[in-house]
Amino acid sequence: MTTTPTVIDIPGFPYKSYPLGWYQVGWSKEFQVATAVPRTFFGAELVVYRGESGHVYVTDAYCPHMGAHLGFSTIEGNCLRCPFHSWLWDANGRVVEIPYSDRLNTSRTLHHWDVREQDGVVFVWYHPFGEPPVWPDPIPEVPGAETDALYPVFPHACHVEEIQMQPQFGVENIADAAHNATVHRWAGKPRVSKFGSEGHVFTTETKGDIQTRNGLVPQSIIVKALGVGIIFTQHELGLGDAGDQASEYATVCVTPTKGMHSKLFTTSWIQRTPGDTGDVPTGRARAMISGTHREIFESDARVWGNMRYEARPPWALEEAKAMKALRTWCDQYYPAG
Numbered sequence: 001m002t003t004t005p006t007v008i009d010i011p012g013f014p015y016k017s018y019p020l021g022w023y024q025v026g027w028s029k030e031f032q033v034a035t036a037v038p039r040t041f042f043g044a045e046l047v048v049y050r051g052e053s054g055h056v057y058v059t060d061a062y063c064p065h066m067g068a069h070l071g072f073s074t075i076e077g078n079c080l081r082c083p084f085h086s087w088l089w090d091a092n093g094r095v096v097e098i099p100y101s102d103r104l105n106t107s108r109t110l111h112h113w114d115v116r117e118q119d120g121v122v123f124v125w126y127h128p129f130g131e132p133p134v135w136p137d138p139i140p141e142v143p144g145a146e147t148d149a150l151y152p153v154f155p156h157a158c159h160v161e162e163i164q165m166q167p168q169f170g171v172e173n174i175a176d177a178a179h180n181a182t183v184h185r186w187a188g189k190p191r192v193s194k195f196g197s198e199g200h201v202f203t204t205e206t207k208g209d210i211q212t213r214n215g216l217v218p219q220s221i222i223v224k225a226l227g228v229g230i231i232f233t234q235h236e237l238g239l240g241d242a243g244d245q246a247s248e249y250a251t252v253c254v255t256p257t258k259g260m261h262s263k264l265f266t267t268s269w270i271q272r273t274p275g276d277t278g279d280v281p282t283g284r285a286r287a288m289i290s291g292t293h294r295e296i297f298e299s300d301a302r303v304w305g306n307m308r309y310e311a312r313p314p315w316a317l318e319e320a321k322a323m324k325a326l327r328t329w330c331d332q333y334y335p336a337g
């Protein structure tokens, strides 16, 4: 389907549309079978629902008949029953029943978005011209996700807030080593030690030190941007004692809602504390989740939510290469300019 891109007009921001890619719309457990949920993303009103087959669907919100909001529908099987005149729309967007008519008027269809559900997270594909997904999976498989080996991600290992920001602000963080000293309180001069892209994945490795009770501990963080809207990390946390290591898989996802605003989602996949059978993370896992929350929502988001995007920054020599490479890679995701 070809669509006309939603135009965004943000002072100083060089792009006039949202970038194509996969984006988080929520967590699997938010979408219970047979309940329609209204959501706003990409300047559009949408409906998210889980059909009786267990599959999650995302559709445009307004009924093609006379415009009722389908977020207030009932679900029958995998179909939406409109709250206005009860037309029944199937999982392919076709009308399959008009209760007061013997003839189906099939001239209009309800637009369905491409959806992927992975490791407890629900993603949709956005393309400014309505083109199909360019890469198949939003995130790599997380070992042990959705099993008892890890804490469930929802509702205790995740967080969302609406922030005045664009996905571009978030993705640029991965090549911006210098902000780690100021915003995340790393010691000394953190640096991007490696960066490069392969298809829709841009990877950076940042090295530096953090101050702990046991003195300076070297950090090496590898972060991947999966398109512009998803940042994926596997964070090895060393606390200085031999063998005292833990790993956390995490995503930071930024999904545009309307105009300048986006929902900022964090999700952490963390091993259970041995012997703990509850869903509320404890011990080391709990500390890692609150660390992620603090670094993203109390640190980065304070900058993102108040900044003005600078299209032509006066780069310092140390940051220029990685930042320019990342911005050039991002350009391809804005086919509408």
Ligand code: FES
Binding pocket: 063, 064, 065, 066, 067, 068, 082, 083, 084, 085, 086, 087
């Ligand atoms: S507006 Fe949906 S059936 Fe009429």
Ligand SMILES: [Fe+2]
Binding pocket: 173, 179, 183, 184, 300
């Ligand atoms: Fe950051």
